[in-house]
Amino acid sequence: MTNTNVVSKSKQKSIETVAVHGSKGYDPLTGAISYPIYQSATFKHEGLHQSTGYDYARLQNPTREEVENTVAKLENAEFGVAFSTGNAAVTAVLSLFKKGDHVIVSDDLYGGTYRLFEEIYSPYGIEHNFVDTTEIDNILDTIKENTRGIFIETPSNPMMKVTDLKRVVEIAKERNIVVIVDNTFLTPYFFRPIELGADIVVHSGTKYLGGHNDTLAGFVVTNSEKTNERIRFYQKSTGATLAPFDSWLILRGIKTLHVRMEYCQRNAITLAKFLENHPNVTDVFYVGLPNHKGYSIIKEQASGFGAMISFKVKNVSIVEKVLSSVKVITFAESLGGVESLITYPHTQTHSEMPEEFKRKLGLDDHTLRLSVGIEHIDDLLIDLENALG
Numbered sequence: 001m002t003n004t005n006v007v008s009k010s011k012q013k014s015i016e017t018v019a020v021h022g023s024k025g026y027d028p029l030t031g032a033i034s035y036p037i038y039q040s041a042t043f044k045h046e047g048l049h050q051s052t053g054y055d056y057a058r059l060q061n062p063t064r065e066e067v068e069n070t071v072a073k074l075e076n077a078e079f080g081v082a083f084s085t086g087n088a089a090v091t092a093v094l095s096l097f098k099k100g101d102h103v104i105v106s107d108d109l110y111g112g113t114y115r116l117f118e119e120i121y122s123p124y125g126i127e128h129n130f131v132d133t134t135e136i137d138n139i140l141d142t143i144k145e146n147t148r149g150i151f152i153e154t155p156s157n158p159m160m161k162v163t164d165l166k167r168v169v170e171i172a173k174e175r176n177i178v179v180i181v182d183n184t185f186l187t188p189y190f191f192r193p194i195e196l197g198a199d200i201v202v203h204s205g206t207k208y209l210g211g212h213n214d215t216l217a218g219f220v221v222t223n224s225e226k227t228n229e230r231i232r233f234y235q236k237s238t239g240a241t242l243a244p245f246d247s248w249l250i251l252r253g254i255k256t257l258h259v260r261m262e263y264c265q266r267n268a269i270t271l272a273k274f275l276e277n278h279p280n281v282t283d284v285f286y287v288g289l290p291n292h293k294g295y296s297i298i299k300e301q302a303s304g305f306g307a308m309i310s311f312k313v314k315n316v317s318i319v320e321k322v323l324s325s326v327k328v329i330t331f332a333e334s335l336g337g338v339e340s341l342i343t344y345p346h347t348q349t350h351s352e353m354p355e356e357f358k359r360k361l362g363l364d365d366h367t368l369r370l371s372v373g374i375e376h377i378d379d380l381l382i383d384l385e386n387a388l389g
């Protein structure tokens, strides 16, 4: 599938070009095509009340600024702020809420975000409900006087549930509720929530933006000046900023975002079909399969399906066999890199969710999650074939 959903030309270059060229495109000082790593903690003042615009690297750093502006541009938004990890970015967003505020959160979501709501922000008095946001009525039934935010992951992790973002935005706008979307799985190449009216996008840049399983990073993107100021203030005050070298690694990763996403997706479509027909696999959750419940929403609101697949095998002994016998695919946490990775959410990424909660989601001990990389498809197919027995 090609990315036909390119934004209006007057507003921005096509996303592939933004990915390759970044925000400034090159270093204005030297002409360097590869944006330099400004490995400096502090910056010289020429005199009293004089500044180059850079004072101290927790506040500003040119390399970080370039990656922040690049990610904002990719999302077709005004502002981007880079953090040391995705969790730091989510934490910054949650700092927008106060004691007594209520947030509606997708029930199927990254384990670390679940933990932040449950263990860190709940004790501070930020109320939340985990809701199956694929049913809009569930959201309407949960909205209260003090509901200030809706936090969604779509497709969700790991059950690949799809939320109708347009409908969520409609509901939220009428009530002054902030809509936050974790766009880690589809990336701005396939999905741009801000264009659909979302207020804030968060990313684990560790995943597809970086793309090489070598750097941790997180981003917060918004069109709201007020939100941006608050997030920047939080970044400056709490200090979980992205280091210059890591900023550069993410910039470098982004240059091939579109190429990787297309290739990963192509492999994923083939693997999802293969898994669907395998006798030891009982269910396949991939939003690119026409029988997926969220398929039509994805087709309408995004320009691609991504490359994350979850599937259930017949019994736990097959889980063990798969994880110990894959050779091309690596048994490891994380996702979104050029290497295919397989993980076991039940006891890994989602270990801290209570059993009852996981049961409700359908996240059982037969479920595996596959992040499809860019190896040759035949090697991936043979690997899975051998591992599934």
Ligand SMILES: *Cc1c(COP(=O)(O)O)cnc(C)c1O
Pocket (backbone or CB within 6 Å): 085, 086, 087, 088, 110, 112, 113, 153, 157, 182, 184, 185, 203, 204, 205, 206, 207, 216, 217, 218
């Ligand atoms: C990995 C991930 C996070 C957390 O990001 P880190 O960079 O690991 O802190 C948040 N959301 C999603 C969807 C993720 O996959």
